[in-house]
């Protein structure tokens with residue numbers, strides 16, 4: 001280009017005026033693990049687990065219920081309910097902290113299995129906030145024209161990295177998958193995301209060791225070590241952070257969407273502990289008629305999968321319907337959080 005020529009003007013993509021959730025789906029592993037079974041592994045009682053966490057049972061995946069299998073099954077349902085042709089999905093985002101292969105990401109494989117051939121596909125690590133992170137990214141992509149239809153998946157096999165002898169966490173974590181198809185809309189269907197992190201508290205939920213601390217250079221177990229890294233959690237710290245700091249962020253997400261508590265129909269926080277859900281519900285001053293998810297009682301804490309799974313369960317119960325407004329908020333290891341108001345698909 002000659003120095004005298006005017007600088008060329010690039011074209012930038014232009015997207016849809018708004019975005020919205022078009023369909024959701026979930027996958028629940030076959031095996032139900034009740035509190036009595038947990039109490040064979042740790043010194044606890046059904047009553048303690050119920051009253052301190054709300055959990056009565058959870059599901060743990062079998063060998064064939066892999067991250068890919070569960071993510072694909074949840075997505076198939078979401079795609080079918082959305083009415084979108086899988087070939088029209090431009091981007092697949094998988095949020096997971098339990099895809100135990102460093103590389104490749106699981107998203108390209110799931111995209112391929114679903115018939116979303118050639119879609120952009122990548123994994124994110126935002127723990128229990130992952131579904132809301134992925135929803136925020138999908139919304140931005142659709143409105144900027146980077147993608148037209150995005151599949152956001154949260155999928156976990158937390159049982160693989162749960163220390164079944166750890167009293168503080170063995171009863172909490174569970175497995176499953178949830179997915180949403182997100183696409184263009186003429187009317188606003190996803191409110192502004194309120195998201196952030198607090199790395200100072202990174203030590204409160206951690207994988208105990210890095211893979212290279214338990215495995216030698218060729219993948220062999222190091223002598224004397226138990227082979228798998230496990231999750232450790234300072235439950236009380238996380239509980240306080242979620243009940244105060246994250247509850248305030250949930251209020252901010254409501255405010256930024258321009259809604260008041262009495263204009264909200266549904267509240268689906270990440271299912272971490274039913275007492276955290278109650279504390280948030282109180283802090284938000286939600287009216288009695290707002291439907292609040294308590295899916296943790298049946299499902300345990302499925303991290304990135306918990307919000308879409310909880311949403312699907314509320315549909316199955318007939319408690320919610322398309323077009324209602326729902327506040328969703330995820331929070332967890334990092335520490336990270338993200339929340340937004342969505343119109344239900």
Ligand SMILES: CC(C)(COP(=O)(O)OP(=O)(O)OC[C@H]1O[C@@H](n2cnc3c(N)ncnc32)[C@H](O)[C@@H]1OP(=O)(O)O)[C@@H](O)C(=O)NCCC(=O)NCCS
Nearest residue numbers: 043044048052053128167168235236238239272273331332
């Ligand atoms: C884990 C959690 C349920 C523990 O509840 P808690 O009320 O904080 O319990 P504490 O750890 O303070 O322990 C209270 C008592 O119960 C005992 N206890 C702990 N685990 C127990 C168990 N599994 N069974 C029976 N008793 C138990 C403790 O020893 C302690 O006894 P003490 O009072 O005699 O010292 C709670 O902290 C929590 O849910 N935190 C948030 C976890 C979370 O959300 N994690 C994921 C984030 S995405």
